[in-house]
Amino acid sequence: MKEYSFTLKFNFQDAQTDPNSYIEQLYEGGCDDALIGIGKQGSIALDFIRSSSSAFEAISSAITNVKEVIPTAILVEASPDFVSLTDIATIIGCTRQNARNIILNNQPRSPLPVYEGTPSIWHLFEVLAWLKEDKTYEIDESLLDVSGINMNFNIARNWQKIEPALQANIKSLVA
Numbered sequence: 001m002k003e004y005s006f007t008l009k010f011n012f013q014d015a016q017t018d019p020n021s022y023i024e025q026l027y028e029g030g031c032d033d034a035l036i037g038i039g040k041q042g043s044i045a046l047d048f049i050r051s052s053s054s055a056f057e058a059i060s061s062a063i064t065n066v067k068e069v070i071p072t073a074i075l076v077e078a079s080p081d082f083v084s085l086t087d088i089a090t091i092i093g094c095t096r097q098n099a100r101n102i103i104l105n106n107q108p109r110s111p112l113p114v115y116e117g118t119p120s121i122w123h124l125f126e127v128l129a130w131l132k133e134d135k136t137y138e139i140d141e142s143l144l145d146v147s148g149i150n151m152n153f154n155i156a157r158n159w160q161k162i163e164p165a166l167q168a169n170i171k172s173l174v175a
């Protein structure tokens with residue numbers, strides 16, 4: 001069994017729901033390996049360190065535990081996933097400028113940002129996988145696994161927002 005660190009953020013269908021009312025239930029419902037953040041009315045964040053046989057099992061079981069206690073909870077984000085140059089620099093132990101140079105000097109092989117702007121945002125998994133394969137960086141396998149699963153959960157969550165009648169057409173256009 002390996003330990004996996006990740007954060008899950010949920011919104012409640014009723015924005016007036018007090019997250020304090022769920023703390024004990026979440027603990028008893030299997031989330032005893034999470035720090036629970038309740039800073040905002042109508043939402044809750046859980047920072048897990050979960051032992052499991054795989055990152056997928058750790059994250060999916062945590063989502064299941066939360067949804068069993070709060071059936072109307074809506075997953076907003078699984079992290080780590082979205083990162084800026086500053087985040088990338090911190091993870092690989094260099095300056096922001098160095099991280100920028102690594103990515104810019106290796107285009108078009110470097111990962112494309114999810115959002116290009118100020119700041120640009122990447123999927124952490126794509127950056128880590130590229131750094132490991134192309135640049136031979138030593139990357140924490142647990143972080144690579146967790147970021148890959150979280151990227152998939154976040155993409156799936158957003159995919160659900162696309163009108164079903166358009167999904168096939170959109171999928172063919174971006175393939």
